[in-house]
Amino acid sequence: MKMLYSLIAICMCSSFCMGQSSNRQLATPDFKIPFGPELVIIDGKPTLYYELYITNRSTDSLLLQKLTVLDASGSSEFISWSEKELRSRHSIVKQSHQSKRSILAPGSSAIVYIEFAFKQTPAIQIIHQLDYQLLKNAGTEAGSARSAITKVASTPPLVLGAPVASGTWVAIYEPSWERGHRRVIYTVGGKDYIPGRFAIDFIRLDATGHYVKGDSDSIRNWYGYSNDVLAVADGVVASSLGTFQESLTVSAHPKFPAEKATGNYISLDIGNNHIVFYEHLKPGSIKVKAGQKVKKGEVIASLGFTGQTTGPHLHFHVANQNAPLGAEGLPYAFENFILRGRYTDIGKLGSEPWIPLPNTDQANKKSERPAPNTVIVFKP
Numbered sequence: 419m420k421m422l423y424s425l426i427a428i429c430m431c432s433s434f435c436m437g438q439s440s441n442r443q444l445a446t447p448d449f450k451i452p453f454g455p456e457l458v459i460i461d462g463k464p465t466l467y468y469e470l471y472i473t474n475r476s477t478d479s480l481l482l483q484k485l486t487v488l489d490a491s492g493s494s495e496f497i498s499w500s501e502k503e504l505r506s507r508h509s510i511v512k513q514s515h516q517s518k519r520s521i522l523a524p525g526s527s528a529i530v531y532i533e534f535a536f537k538q539t540p541a542i543q544i545i546h547q548l549d550y551q552l553l554k555n556a557g558t559e560a561g562s563a564r565s566a567i568t569k570v571a572s573t574p575p576l577v578l579g580a581p582v583a584s585g586t587w588v589a590i591y592e593p594s595w596e597r598g599h600r601r602v603i604y605t606v607g608g609k610d611y612i613p614g615r616f617a618i619d620f621i622r623l624d625a626t627g628h629y630v631k632g633d634s635d636s637i638r639n640w641y642g643y644s645n646d647v648l649a650v651a652d653g654v655v656a657s658s659l660g661t662f663q664e665s666l667t668v669s670a671h672p673k674f675p676a677e678k679a680t681g682n683y684i685s686l687d688i689g690n691n692h693i694v695f696y697e698h699l700k701p702g703s704i705k706v707k708a709g710q711k712v713k714k715g716e717v718i719a720s721l722g723f724t725g726q727t728t729g730p731h732l733h734f735h736v737a738n739q740n741a742p743l744g745a746e747g748l749p750y751a752f753e754n755f756i757l758r759g760r761y762t763d764i765g766k767l768g769s770e771p772w773i774p775l776p777n778t779d780q781a782n783k784k785s786e787r788p789a790p791n792t793v794i795v796f797k798p
């Protein structure tokens with residue numbers, strides 16, 4: 419569902435902080451985790467999200483062969499990705515996209531986007547093991563390097579109320595999308611950020627999975643258009659911007675650069691360095707100003723079609739600073755929602771119904787993040 423990504427336009431991963439090597443004297447890879455790992459509950463399972471930066475400190479090219487994540491003692495394996503699996507999980511800075519191998523030139527880096535679920539209790543500390551080959555003139559030389567121990571964040575999850583009123587909504591995101599929110603890095607002031615690490619695009623559906631009635635080009639025909647947008651917690655409005663106008667049709671809507679991708683938006687400071695972002699809001703609908711206190715459940719705006727978007731939807735994320743791009747995306751959960759089903763192929767959205775949930779006992783979700791492309795109803 420490429421057309422619905424709102425902040426996918428520009429990936430500017432141009433600079434890195436260099437990390438400490440676990441065994442620098444051997445010129446083996448450096449490992450760095452700039453942010454996180456962050457835990458969130460999805461489908462009842464504690465799930466970790468973070469990015470592992472691997473930099474080749476050798477004077478030879480380095481082939482990434484296998485990445486394993488283990489507990490701190492090295493005795494339990496959580497994931498083990500072969501070169502092929504690893505390739506779908508990383509991007510290599512300054513490498514031609516045509517390359518079929520995971521090869522880091524001397525001095526270059528790979529960003530590995532990691533998400534995995536623990537079967538039961540999450541580990542408190544993890545380590546990474548990279549198996550690699552150095553590609554020397556005289557042949558290859560196999561090696562293996564381990565990262566330093568990484569602590570898993572132990573802060574309690576941020577649990578929020580509903581961002582939209584009752585109704586059926588599809589929560590659109592998928593960590594594996596190469597140009598989805600989760601993988602788009604913005605460099606602001608020389609530092610890299612992923613504001614959309616946990617972003618969700620909400621689109622309203624009818625009972626049969628359609629998001630529009632009649633001509634889909636007319637934004638007023640979209641079920642979610644002009645729906646109430648709600649404060650998810652008590653807070654203070656950090657910013658509100660309402661100067662963007664809408665096109666009446668999807669086809670007439672222009673493209674916007676990253677710095678204007680939000681369209682009309684509200685950011686809400688809910689305390690503890692948690693700033694909630696609501697984007698693409700309807701012109702003239704914003705009811706709050708910066709500095710104004712709001713109560714959880716209060717209507718603050720209407721869902722609209724402004725900024726970089728190709729269909730009316732609500733872009734929602736939480737970040738650690740009041741900046742749409744120069745801030746790190748934080749995990750969050752919703753207090754109460756009913757899981758109706760999911761799309762295994764989001765490309766079928768609008769043309770086919772979702773796959774219903776087989777076991778209704780598991781439909782009532784509390785303090786969870788909706789799984790990718792699931793269809794949910796928020797409970798009051």
Ligand SMILES: [Zn+2]
Nearest residue numbers: 424425619733
């Ligand atoms: Zn979005």
